[in-house]
Amino acid sequence: MLDACRAQQRVLVTRDRHLAAHAGADVRVSLLVANSLDAQASELTTALGIDWTWAPFTRCLLDNTPLHEATPDERGRVPSRARDLPGPFRACPLCGRIYWPGSHVRRMQARLGQWHALARTGPGA
Known part of the structure; x- marks a missing residue:
């Protein structure tokens, strides 16, 4: 390593x-x-200057490859209950994993927003 x-x-x-x-x-x-x-997350913000709200959900969780907009064929692999979500639907060109904005994305967006706000105000502010 x-x-x-x-x-x-x-x-x-x-x-x-x-x-x-x-x-x-x-x-x-x-x-x-x-x-x-x-x-x-606060430690990383301080040490590395990370902006937690910059380009979230744009890389594959498995192999870190940049995602692309899912094709109609790729969207067809999304579970039926999620197909009517507004999107975006993204796919990994390396491993083929499909991503869509389910409840997990909303929860993570909220958390990333909290980390971003904490970075601007500092811990305990």
């Missing part, structure tokens, strides 16, 4: 103190110490 971070100039995000200690000066490390997801 450390070799991949070096080769690709990526940031290592970890809670593993041992791994972080062995990263070396040539790997940028963000060591998370908080236990809750919300607090970890």
